[in-house]
Amino acid sequence: xxxxxxxxxxxxxxxxxxxxxxxxxxxxxxxxxxxxxxxxxxxxxxxxxxxxxxxxxxxxxxxxxxxxxxxxxxxxxxxxxxxxxxxxxxxxxxxxxxxxxxxxxxxxxxxxxxxxxxxxxxxxxxxxxxxxxxxxxxxxxxxxxxxxxxxxxxxxxxxxxxxxxxxxxxxxxxxxxxxxxxxxxxxxxxxxxxxxxxxxxxxxxxxxxxxxxxxxxxxxxxxxxxxxxxxxxxxxxx
Amino acid sequence: xxxxxxxxxxxxxxxxxxxxxxxxxxxxxxxxxxxxxxxxxxxxxxxxxxxxxxxxxxxxxxxxxxxxxxxxxxxxxxxxxxxxxxxxxxxxxxxxxxxxxxxxxxxxxxxxxxxxxxxxxxxxxxxxxxxxxxxxxxxxxxxxxxxxxxxxxxxxxxxxxxxxxxxxxxxxxxxxxxxxxxxxxxxxxxxxxxxxxxxxxxxxxxxxxxxxxxxxxxxxxxxxxxxxxxxxxxxxxxxxxxxxxxxxxxxxxxxxxxxxxxxxxxxxxxxxxxxxxxxxxxxxxxxxxxxxxxx
Numbered sequence: 001x002x003x004x005x006x007x008x009x010x011x012x013x014x015x016x017x018x019x020x021x022x023x024x025x026x027x028x029x030x031x032x033x034x035x036x037x038x039x040x041x042x043x044x045x046x047x048x049x050x051x052x053x054x055x056x057x058x059x060x061x062x063x064x065x066x067x068x069x070x071x072x073x074x075x076x077x078x079x080x081x082x083x084x085x086x087x088x089x090x091x092x093x094x095x096x097x098x099x100x101x102x103x104x105x106x107x108x109x110x111x112x113x114x115x116x117x118x119x120x121x122x123x124x125x126x127x128x129x130x131x132x133x134x135x136x137x138x139x140x141x142x143x144x145x146x147x148x149x150x151x152x153x154x155x156x157x158x159x160x161x162x163x164x165x166x167x168x169x170x171x172x173x174x175x176x177x178x179x180x181x182x183x184x185x186x187x188x189x190x191x192x193x194x195x196x197x198x199x200x201x202x203x204x205x206x207x208x209x210x211x212x213x214x215x216x217x218x219x220x221x222x223x224x225x226x227x228x229x230x231x232x233x234x235x236x237x238x
Numbered sequence: 239x240x241x242x243x244x245x246x247x248x249x250x251x252x253x254x255x256x257x258x259x260x261x262x263x264x265x266x267x268x269x270x271x272x273x274x275x276x277x278x279x280x281x282x283x284x285x286x287x288x289x290x291x292x293x294x295x296x297x298x299x300x301x302x303x304x305x306x307x308x309x310x311x312x313x314x315x316x317x318x319x320x321x322x323x324x325x326x327x328x329x330x331x332x333x334x335x336x337x338x339x340x341x342x343x344x345x346x347x348x349x350x351x352x353x354x355x356x357x358x359x360x361x362x363x364x365x366x367x368x369x370x371x372x373x374x375x376x377x378x379x380x381x382x383x384x385x386x387x388x389x390x391x392x393x394x395x396x397x398x399x400x401x402x403x404x405x406x407x408x409x410x411x412x413x414x415x416x417x418x419x420x421x422x423x424x425x426x427x428x429x430x431x432x433x434x435x436x437x438x439x440x441x442x443x444x445x446x447x448x449x450x451x452x453x454x455x456x457x458x459x460x461x462x463x464x465x466x467x468x469x470x471x472x473x474x475x476x477x478x479x480x481x482x483x484x485x486x487x488x489x490x491x492x493x494x495x496x497x498x499x500x501x502x503x504x505x506x507x508x509x510x511x512x513x514x515x516x517x518x519x520x521x522x523x524x525x526x527x528x529x530x531x532x533x
Contacts, residue, residue, distance in 0.1 A: 054423060078426030090421035092414055103414055106407060107426035155426060 011060035038211030081158030093137025104154030142173030255492020262472035270479030280462030286448020312445030356459035477525020
């Protein structure tokens with residue numbers, strides 16, 4: 001097996017005295033969609049924030065493209081191609097759509113040719129082109145999710161971390177977000193997806209990890225987890 | 239009525255407005271990016287004022303050069319405060335939450351220390367000097383050179399900063415940090431660098447304001463506090479962390495103060511300023527120039 005693009009081993013994290021991650025191990029292979037599923041509070045967002053450098057793990061190692069990045073500051077991680085689409089979207093509400101996108105390319109590695117990238121993002125999300133001069137804070141949740149995705153693509157990521165991209169969206173928008181994920185995968189992007197919507201996430205995942213109380217409870221190909229009686233009972237309501 | 243419509247009056251209002259805008263600019267930058275309530279901000283104005291006074295008294299260096307010296311001195315202080323006090327705390331989210339709440343008290347302590355050090359070193363005698371105080375008359379408006387210089391420099395720094403934030407990539411990063419600190423990190427803004435440069439810049443601007451004030455007003459170790467208060471009033475009127483609106487609010491306060499006093503009496507100065515402040519808090523607590531956006 002070739003070296004995975006991202007490899008996490010023994011990851012632990014705490015908020016104050018409360019430990020939320022216990023020796024989490026997982027890998028993301030290049031070109032794949034990997035998903036982390038689990039209930040609210042299972043530790044998905046904490047893992048994503050640890051990967052992006054927003055939460056400092058108390059123990060463990062994060063290797064990205066063969067390099068240990070556990071102690072690397074967040075802006076350096078973006079610059080090396082690791083990009084988080086955060087939970088809650090976190091667009092810059094007082095800036096226009098275009099400014100939000102251009103800020104996505106603020107990392108030195110993404111600056112060259114960012115006008116061309118902007119055109120690509122506009123082609124992928126025509127809605128954003130229509131609304132390029134509108135304030136991001138005035139857009140709907142679904143449009144903000146498109147913007148957050150577009151902003152992430154501006155950084156020319158080698159790995160896209162998507163944290164709960166469908167949270168709080170209308171069903172029609174949820175469908176559209178998943179379609180976009182498939183499109184991105186087909187375009188060759190590597191994606192790590194944290195998702196509460198286990199069924200759809202498992203259907204499109206090459207590999208999946210089930211988190212329970214800050215631990216990896218089960219892992220395997222997406223289809224395998226989808227067929228597992230435990231997963232079906234606890235997470236899919238079947 | 240004639241005085242009200244005179245250019246003289248407008249000039250006076252613009253001079254005080256530009257100073258308010260400048261003092262508030264530094265406070266707003268520091269609050270916006272670091273979420274620190276710098277209650278010692280006015281004391282940096284005092285430090286700048288003393289710098290100009292001693293430079294001209296001891297070395298005959300004109301205030302126009304002291305501007306640079308005071309800016310450098312205050313920037314150095316900003317660096318010391320950031321590296322020595324806040325960097326480690328801001329790096330840890332759980333501590334950063336408390337830093338924001340505690341910053342008021344921390345800076346109050348710094349303020350008391352600075353005021354008393356100044357009183358010890360320079361005594362509390364008021365000081366002053368004369369610089370460019372000949373009257374220039376242009377289009378029937380009489381102006382002293384020092385006030386003209388104050389208006390020119392303060393306005394140039396304020397509008398220069400606004401342009402920088404609008405058009406320079408670093409300025410965009412700074413605005414990103416003000417709007418959404420975590421999102422700024424997500425897109426790859428170097429938070430540490432933005433915060434350090436902002437605190438240095440914010441402090442330096444206060445020092446510059448101090449030099450400008452010293453050209454026309456008396457200097458004492460305790461002159462800073464009223465500037466802190468005015469700066470807070472201005473940034474709350476404009477909207478916390480909203481840099482452009484803060485500058486506009488500074489000029490508005492200068493206009494309201496000058497014309498208000500002309501229409502009533504100087505005894506109403508505080509009532510006018512705080513009346514405006516309380517009025518804004520009651521009617522538009524998010525600031526009068528802040529656009530409503532969903533976050």
